[in-house]
Amino acid sequence: MCKVCGCGEGEVRIEAAGGVPSAEHDHTHGRGHRHDDDLHFGHGPAGVTVAGMDQGRLVRIEQDILAKNASFADENRAFLDGLGILALNLVSSPGAGKTTLLVETIKALNGKRPIAVIEGDQETSNDAERIRATGVAAVQINTGRGCHLDAHMVGHAFESLLLEPGALLFIENIGNLVCPAGFDLGEAHKVVILSVTEGDDKPIKYPDIFAAADLMLVSKLDLLPHTDFDLEGCIEKARRVNPRIETIVLSARSGEGMEAWLDWIMARQG
């Protein structure tokens, strides 16, 4: 376990394409930790007076609790920007159809762009294998008991992926509508996927993730006639928690709406 950043703690495993865990890294993280940055520690003792307290014992800090994740995410973003890579962080509950959508998206793009995929799951490399079957490189991150990907894990996954300039990088987060909302991975956009079999009130039941996303994909449109899902109501609820959110309704199985999704991606990749 890394004593500096704690990485390797718990059960996180990053498996490269050959099924071989990535070599133990040297903890320079290529782009460097910032543990020695004086910016974090520049306030010095106190700076305020509290009655009955020795100034030397109270330390003003005023720092984001997830500052460490944020700094890893900044490094990831700078790395991706440098290569002109568009990274999308796909979030949804388990079973919303993220992997199926991803497979169909890769097929539809049909080699027009270099594509790489980072798959996050608690266990198994089933999803990465499904992606690799399309001919695209995929790295599987298993988080063990972890409920979300963080920027540090994703930064290490970059080491196992051959990322071509101008590529499209899909990061499929752990199936979870709660925890991934709070963790910036360095992506350009969070894309939340909600299937019509889940219920149209999910945006107000799990508002954090819909508030954090730039795009909502309503998936499994082909199943809509078999459900009571209120499509318009769902979109209205999503806009209530996030007035800026865009929406595309699609079915990876029937292909309906896929064109709009591909156009959305291409418009962002430039």
Place this chain on the structure above:
Amino acid sequence: MHELTIATSLVELASDHAARHGGGNVARIDVRLGALCGIGRSLYFCFEPAARGTRCAGATLAIEEVPLTVFCATCDAVKTPKALYNFRCPDCGRPTPKVVTGREMQLVSIELTKPAASAKRRRPRTSRDRNPI
């Protein structure tokens, strides 16, 4: 469950600062949590196990909760929405996506158990230390 991740980050951050300020233990941690940060008082439950075996073990955690306020461009004023995640101006009803307060998740300050002066003990020894005259 990500509360534990956040609690662990908090404990690491506070412990790092304690190490920089004399190497003592942490008696109290003050944090500021916005209404939208996705974590609230549940941090209390995760803090104690996260702090076990660290400089923060046994420390008191104090949470200051920050309410949600948004800026309404139409009214040109800061408003408090009627409910969380109802980003509409309570007065004019227009969408108000610009959050002013409520996203905070900050470590504000720590109180150390020992005065920072104890750092002196960590000063490298000199020949004078070994051979007092």
